[in-house]
Amino acid sequence: MTERRYDPTRGEWVTFATHRQNRTFLPPADQCPLCPTTPGGPPTEIPAASYDLVTFDNRFPSFTADPPEPSVAGDALTPVAPAVGRAEVVVFTGDHDATLTELPVARLRSLVDVWADRTTVLGRRPEIGYVFPFENKGEEIGVTLNHPHGQIYGYPDIPPIPAQEIAAARRYRAEHGSCVWCDLVIREETSERLVVCGDAFAAYVPFWARFPYQVYISARRHAPALPSLTAPERDDLAHVLKRVLVAYDGLFGFSMPYVMAVHQEPATGGHGDLTHLHLELSPPYRTATKRKYLAGSELAAGAYVTDLPPEGTAAALREALSRERADPGEAAA
Amino acid sequence: MTERRYDPTRGEWVTFATHRQNRTFLPPADQCPLCPTTPGGPPTEIPAASYDLVTFDNRFPSFTADPPEPSVAGDALTPVAPAVGRAEVVVFTGDHDATLTELPVARLRSLVDVWADRTTVLGRRPEIGYVFPFENKGEEIGVTLNHPHGQIYGYPDIPPIPAQEIAAARRYRAEHGSCVWCDLVIREETSERLVVCGDAFAAYVPFWARFPYQVYISARRHAPALPSLTAPERDDLAHVLKRVLVAYDGLFGFSMPYVMAVHQEPATGGHGDLTHLHLELSPPYRTATKRKYLAGSELAAGAYVTDLPPEGTAAALREALSRERADPGEAAA
Numbered sequence: 001m002t003e004r005r006y007d008p009t010r011g012e013w014v015t016f017a018t019h020r021q022n023r024t025f026l027p028p029a030d031q032c033p034l035c036p037t038t039p040g041g042p043p044t045e046i047p048a049a050s051y052d053l054v055t056f057d058n059r060f061p062s063f064t065a066d067p068p069e070p071s072v073a074g075d076a077l078t079p080v081a082p083a084v085g086r087a088e089v090v091v092f093t094g095d096h097d098a099t100l101t102e103l104p105v106a107r108l109r110s111l112v113d114v115w116a117d118r119t120t121v122l123g124r125r126p127e128i129g130y131v132f133p134f135e136n137k138g139e140e141i142g143v144t145l146n147h148p149h150g151q152i153y154g155y156p157d158i159p160p161i162p163a164q165e166i167a168a169a170r171r172y173r174a175e176h177g178s179c180v181w182c183d184l185v186i187r188e189e190t191s192e193r194l195v196v197c198g199d200a201f202a203a204y205v206p207f208w209a210r211f212p213y214q215v216y217i218s219a220r221r222h223a224p225a226l227p228s229l230t231a232p233e234r235d236d237l238a239h240v241l242k243r244v245l246v247a248y249d250g251l252f253g254f255s256m257p258y259v260m261a262v263h264q265e266p267a268t269g270g271h272g273d274l275t276h277l278h279l280e281l282s283p284p285y286r287t288a289t290k291r292k293y294l295a296g297s298e299l300a301a302g303a304y305v306t307d308l309p310p311e312g313t314a315a316a317l318r319e320a321l322s323r324e325r326a327d328p329g330e331a332a333a
Numbered sequence: 334m335t336e337r338r339y340d341p342t343r344g345e346w347v348t349f350a351t352h353r354q355n356r357t358f359l360p361p362a363d364q365c366p367l368c369p370t371t372p373g374g375p376p377t378e379i380p381a382a383s384y385d386l387v388t389f390d391n392r393f394p395s396f397t398a399d400p401p402e403p404s405v406a407g408d409a410l411t412p413v414a415p416a417v418g419r420a421e422v423v424v425f426t427g428d429h430d431a432t433l434t435e436l437p438v439a440r441l442r443s444l445v446d447v448w449a450d451r452t453t454v455l456g457r458r459p460e461i462g463y464v465f466p467f468e469n470k471g472e473e474i475g476v477t478l479n480h481p482h483g484q485i486y487g488y489p490d491i492p493p494i495p496a497q498e499i500a501a502a503r504r505y506r507a508e509h510g511s512c513v514w515c516d517l518v519i520r521e522e523t524s525e526r527l528v529v530c531g532d533a534f535a536a537y538v539p540f541w542a543r544f545p546y547q548v549y550i551s552a553r554r555h556a557p558a559l560p561s562l563t564a565p566e567r568d569d570l571a572h573v574l575k576r577v578l579v580a581y582d583g584l585f586g587f588s589m590p591y592v593m594a595v596h597q598e599p600a601t602g603g604h605g606d607l608t609h610l611h612l613e614l615s616p617p618y619r620t621a622t623k624r625k626y627l628a629g630s631e632l633a634a635g636a637y638v639t640d641l642p643p644e645g646t647a648a649a650l651r652e653a654l655s656r657e658r659a660d661p662g663e664a665a666a
Contacts, residue, residue, distance in 0.1 A: 001642050007541040008513050010494070011501040014541040014637045021619065021640040062630070062638045071642070076509070077516055078540045134629035142626025153630060160635030161343070168344040176409070180341050183410055207411045208340040208347040261633030280633055286354065293475025294627065296467035297395070297486060300594030300613055302493030304347045305395045307354040309334050309404070 002062075003070035004156075006079040012160050015062050015083050023060035025144050029096050033059075034147035036094045046091065053110050054091045055118065055152070061087035063153060065127070084127045086154030090114060096147050099255050100135065101245035103148075109238035111150075115262060116226035116234070118152050123227075123267035128154040130162060130266045133226075138257020140284050140291065150260075158266045162275075165263065169274040181276030185218045193314040196243040196321070200229075200236035203244045205314040210298075212286045212308035213251065213317065215244050217279040224272040225264035243321060244281060250320035252288035335394075336403035337489075339412040345493050348395050348416050356393040358477050362429050366392075367480035369427045379424065386443050387424045388451065388485070394420035396487060398460070417460045419487030423447060429480050432588050433468065434578035436481075442571035444483075448595060449559035449567070451485050456560075456600035461487040463495060463599045466559075471590020473617050473624065483593075491599045495608075498596060502607040514609030518551045526647040529576040529654070533562075533569035536577045538647040543631075545619045545641035546584065546650065548577050550612040557605040558597035576654060577614060583653035585621035 001018040024033060033045045046054055057064075063085025074080030092100050092111065100108070115133040122131045135150035136143050158166070172180040188204035189197055195215055196203040203217045217240055223229055229237065248256035259282045265275040286292045286307055297303045334351040357366060366378045379387055390397075396418025407413030425433050425444065433441070448466040455464045468483035469476050491499070505513040521537035522530055528548055529536040536550045550573055556562055562570065581589035592615045598608040619625045619640055630636045 005541040007539070007543075008505055009501055009517070010497050011504065012541075012635070012637075014543055014639060016639050016642060018640055018642055020638075025623070072644075077513070077520065130634075132630075132634055134633060136628040141628050142624065143628075151629070153634070153636075155634070155636060159630075162634060164343050164635070168342055171344065172341055180410070184342070187410065206340070208338040208345075210347055259629045259632050261629050263633075282632060290358070291475065294632075295469040295474050295476075296484070296592045296594050297465075297492075299592050299615060299627075300467060300596075301463075301465055301486070301488070301495060302345070302497070303486075303488060304345075305353075306347060306349050307351055309349060309351055311405075 001071045002064065002067050002083045003072075004081045004083050006074070006081075008077060013081070013157065017060070017062045017083065020060045020062065023144060026139070026146065029146075032096055032145065032147050034089070034091050034145055034149055035096050045089075050094050051091070052093065052107065053114055055088050055114055058087040058089050058151065063087050063155065065125075081156075083156075085156045086122055086125075086128060086152070088118065088122075088152040088154075090133070090150045090152060092148040092150065099137070099148050099249075100150075101242075101249050101255065105238050105242045108242050109235060112226070112229070112234045112237050115152070116229065119225060119264065119267075120227045122152070122154040125154070125267075127156055128267050129157040130155040130159060131264070132159070132162075132262065134259065134261040136259055138255075138284075140257045141259060154267075158268075162263055162266070166266075166271055166274045169276075173274065179222055179273070179276055181218060181278060182222050185220055188218075189220070192311045195247060195314055195317045196240050198236040198240040200233040201240040203240050205310040205317070207310060209306060209310045209313065210304040211282040211284065211292055212306060213248070213283045213313050215281045215317070217241060217244060217281070219277045223277045224275045225277055226262065229277075241279070244317075246324050247317040247321040248281075248283060250324045251316060252285065254288075256283050256285070258283040334404045335397065335400050335416045336405075337414045337416050339407070339414075341410060346414070346490065350393070350395045350416065353393045353395065356477060359472070359479065362479075365429055365478065365480050367422070367424050367478055367482055368429050383427050384424070385426065385440065386447055388421050388447055391420040391422050391484065396420050396489065398458075414489075416489075418489045419455055419458075419461060419485070421451065421455075421485040421487075423466070423483045423485060425481040425483065431481050432470070432582075433481055433483075434575075434582050434588065438571050438575045441575050442568060445559070445562070445567045445570050448485070449562065452558060452597065452600075453560045455485070455487040458487070458600075460489055461600050462490040463488040463492060464597070465492070465495075465595065467592065467594040469592055471588075471617075473590045474592060487600075491601075495596055495599070499599075499604055499607045502609075506607065512555055512606070512609055514551060514611060515555050518553055521551075522553070525644045528580060528647055528650045529573050531569040531573040533566040534573040536573050538643040538650070540643060542639060542643045542646065543637040544615040544617065544625055545639060546581070546616045546646050548614045548650070550574060550577060550614070552610045556610045557608045558610055559595065562610075574612070577650075579657050580650040580654040581614075581616060583657045584649060585618065587621070589616050589618070591616040
């Protein structure tokens, strides 16, 4: 069963991919399907003895180019649709034990290119409405394969949160005559919530951070999507992302789990004035030992309640980064 | 710092309550602040030697009747507001080791009355826009006190998900001329997704379940809110809720964690045709040993992907309930 079912009480689609229930679950390192295939070893999903970045279709996809017919008939109350779209895996390195944070900036720069290229290629397909590169990092986030990797979803429509952002940007533009993200980044570049400011991208803790150490990495100019970035802008995004990841790992002294997501213009285009490229990074910790949980208020009312002031968490991230900068080992990365 | 900050990129408020960072965290049973105060023992938050249901203001509130001035000034880009409202605790029993599931139906019936009474009392206050009874159960959900208890939030506005439900119900009514929840419950009463059907309430796995074993308990008639329920309807809600909780505990053989939330008419009234009383129960497990995690697609795109068919999970819950019914011990509860 792979299909989409419509929730008429919220006006949202939910996707079912029941084959995912049996997906590979935290295999031992010597059975990792994302490692290089070694002579004499078992074949992995990547038939190469070594590689840098690799992208391929997810073996347990939520969306596919050619989905099966839905298991049930929809009706006017609860429509049903095939789970058409794409689910790709992006493996960051052949090194099973590395993390994105530890990879050189050049690799992050290549990742930006992969994201941009896949945005273009997938976005050209008529069945895809939105290209969404993301990384779920850490078992706390529910990762089922520890090998460093991200994912790219090609949704058949604009998913709820990006659609909500577009609607809010439209209201803001009607009222203020400008892009809300442009106005925000201009303010945050010099605010106490700034974490890192590069030439083309600024990383800041949002004024309304839903997770205590949440960081947004926003284009400083009004760039709607990854493919529109120039080469120097891509260099800078890789640089700023690296610094944010280093700050995260320095914060509590362990490799920080997070959700990282790219928000950009829908594949259907036509929203260039209402979308402003940014990355959202959301780690699930509020102290080194205490997690930030989403519970009744967040999950059932949509009302986030947070325990730490964004100005304080931004200062802690800057402090963590300054400690790392003092470490000559990191400077070589 | 206790305040609300507006996110203009999504059109939502986020609440900050930084004193909550130091709230009591999983104290040992002999230091539980929700236990009865015993002679010679330390005083707890409840100055009584025994009690059934108790409700009082949360010592670490997200919203209060008299919040402090915000720590920062808002502006047109990011407004700021006091975190006015109410956060109450509802302790279900003096027995530290019980769960709501194990309490007699009569206690659940009293809980329905408490929820309804607090809905009326808090809803009359001009600063409260929405009364939201809920329970976060289990350390997997982030519970910081194990003593069985729920909470009631009085939000100053209609929070995002109930507001989204009202907007969707308005669209549905404009198109179909009826209440979407009424149309749903009529269908689900005889569907393969039904778990329990009482005289006044029906419990079913929603067609689009965002969590594998999610259950909605919906009024069968168009009752907009708890206070409008008759005494027999309250009896039936307690009965149906008890059966759902028993099914959950029987499913995997352990006390099932969950978020339980009541969705009802806003305190401001005037939405009676667009709100239909229902409870949403969302457990975080997809098997006895595997959790359902929310990650990139859900948290950053708002697009839920689920691994199990609602028809199958409803059958499993009915099966768990039939096993429990065969147990004469449970029948006495």
